[in-house]
Amino acid sequence: MDDSATPQVLPRPDQDTKTREQEELDPGYVVICWDDPVNLMDYVTHVFQVVFGWTKARAERHMMQVHKQGKSILVRETMEKAEHYVHQLHKYSLHATMERDGS
Amino acid sequence: MNFLEANDDTLVFLIEPRGRKVLRQLCLKYPALKVSYFELCRTMNEEELPDGREVADQSLREEQAEVRKRILKLLSDESRFEETEGFLLMRLTTEEVDLLLQALNDVRIGCWARAGSPSEGGEEMMRANPKLAPLLAAMQLCGFFQGALLDGLNRQKNPPSEEDDGFDLEDLSI
Numbered sequence: 001m002d003d004s005a006t007p008q009v010l011p012r013p014d015q016d017t018k019t020r021e022q023e024e025l026d027p028g029y030v031v032i033c034w035d036d037p038v039n040l041m042d043y044v045t046h047v048f049q050v051v052f053g054w055t056k057a058r059a060e061r062h063m064m065q066v067h068k069q070g071k072s073i074l075v076r077e078t079m080e081k082a083e084h085y086v087h088q089l090h091k092y093s094l095h096a097t098m099e100r101d102g103s
Numbered sequence: 104m105n106f107l108e109a110n111d112d113t114l115v116f117l118i119e120p121r122g123r124k125v126l127r128q129l130c131l132k133y134p135a136l137k138v139s140y141f142e143l144c145r146t147m148n149e150e151e152l153p154d155g156r157e158v159a160d161q162s163l164r165e166e167q168a169e170v171r172k173r174i175l176k177l178l179s180d181e182s183r184f185e186e187t188e189g190f191l192l193m194r195l196t197t198e199e200v201d202l203l204l205q206a207l208n209d210v211r212i213g214c215w216a217r218a219g220s221p222s223e224g225g226e227e228m229m230r231a232n233p234k235l236a237p238l239l240a241a242m243q244l245c246g247f248f249q250g251a252l253l254d255g256l257n258r259q260k261n262p263p264s265e266e267d268d269g270f271d272l273e274d275l276s277i
Contacts, residue, residue, distance in 0.1 A: 037223040038215045040246060042253045043208060050201060056260070083143070083153045090141045091163060092205055093212045097144045100151070 028102075029082035031074045034095040035066050047092040048074070051085065076101060104248060106255035107192065109262070114200055114255045116193045123191060126203075127178045129245055133206040134167045135213025167209075170202050197259070200252050207252075211245040214238040 033044075041063055048059035052074065065072035074096070075085060082098040089096035104118040104126070118126070138160045143152060177183060177199055185192040195203070215221070218229055218238045229239040 037221075037225070038212055038242075039208070040249060040253070042257070043204065043249055046201075046204065046253060046256060079153055083159070086143060087159055087163065091166065093136060093141075093208045095141060097142060099144055099146050 027076050027078050028100060029079050029098050030076050030101050031082050031085045031089070031096060031098055032071050033062070033066050033074055033089065034097070035070045036095050039094060041067060043092075044094065047089065047094055051088045051092070104193075104251040106251055106258055109255065109259035112196050113194050114197065114259055116195070116251060116255060118191050118193050119189075120191060123178070123184065123193070125244060126248055127175070129210055129241065129248070130171070130174050130178060130203070130206050132210045132213070132241070133171050133174075135210045136216065138163050138167075140216065170205060174199070174202055174206055197256065200256060204249055204252050207245040207249050211242050211249070214242045214245075 033048075044063045044066065045056065045059045048054055048062055049056060052059075054062075062072045062074060075082070077085065079098075086096050086098045104116050104122050107115045107117045109115070143156065177195070183194050185194075215238075218225070218235045221228060226239060229235040
């Protein structure tokens with residue numbers, strides 16, 4: 001038996017990394033679409049259908065919420081998926097952001 | 104430009120030769136918005152934001168370059184345009200209609216942003232300003248083409264039934 005073997009000390013997980021990973025898997029992020037005076041209502045409905053695969057009725061409901069209430073929460077997702085959706089909506093020039101749920 | 108009919112995945116639009124040129128001119132302005140125009144979030148601070156923003160922005164730039172290449176190619180492709188009594192029949196797939204919508208909307212929003220992002224009712228202000236009037240004209244033209252493309256998609260998904268097809272004067276409650 002080799003007494004000089006290096007002690008088996010498991011590396012302590014980096015607290016920040018662990019917290020970050022948990023956050024990334026937590027569906028605690030919302031994707032919000034904000035109203036603006038320039039996007040066409042039918043276009044917004046079309047984009048919601050393409051990006052989220054929604055029916056026209058559901059897409060229209062969210063579009064009207066954006067139009068009348070100034071914003072609509074579109075989905076609750078993990079950080080990664082929320083970011084993906086926001087980029088998709090930006091590709092279609094819609095004003096969308098991701099926020100922590102409840103913020 | 105007007106939607107004419109849909110066959111399987113192909114949508115047919117009736118467009119004037121002059122309209123085709125205008126559509127191409129508008130698409131040449133794409134992308135008009137900077138990738139950094141839109142914020143990723145409003146309430147989270149820098150440390151909370153996802154990593155790799157630059158990679159995502161670069162990916163969007165590359166995607167836009169590809170969209171631009173495709174739409175300019177299709178608008179120059181004579182096989183998609185068939186002459187008929189002074190007009191052209193323009194054939195596009197559903198995916199190509201979506202790409203055109205993306206490009207035209209980007210140009211519309213880009214013109215609006217260049218005009219200082221006026222609030223509702225800002226049209227009069229833009230019309231009265233010689234520097235902003237061309238931006239308003241471009242926005243209206245984009246909106247006109249977007250309207251026709253969206254009409255095509257809607258009618259492709261919801262074709263009128265035989266009973267609904269056509270215009271009936273008796274429907275008018277005058």
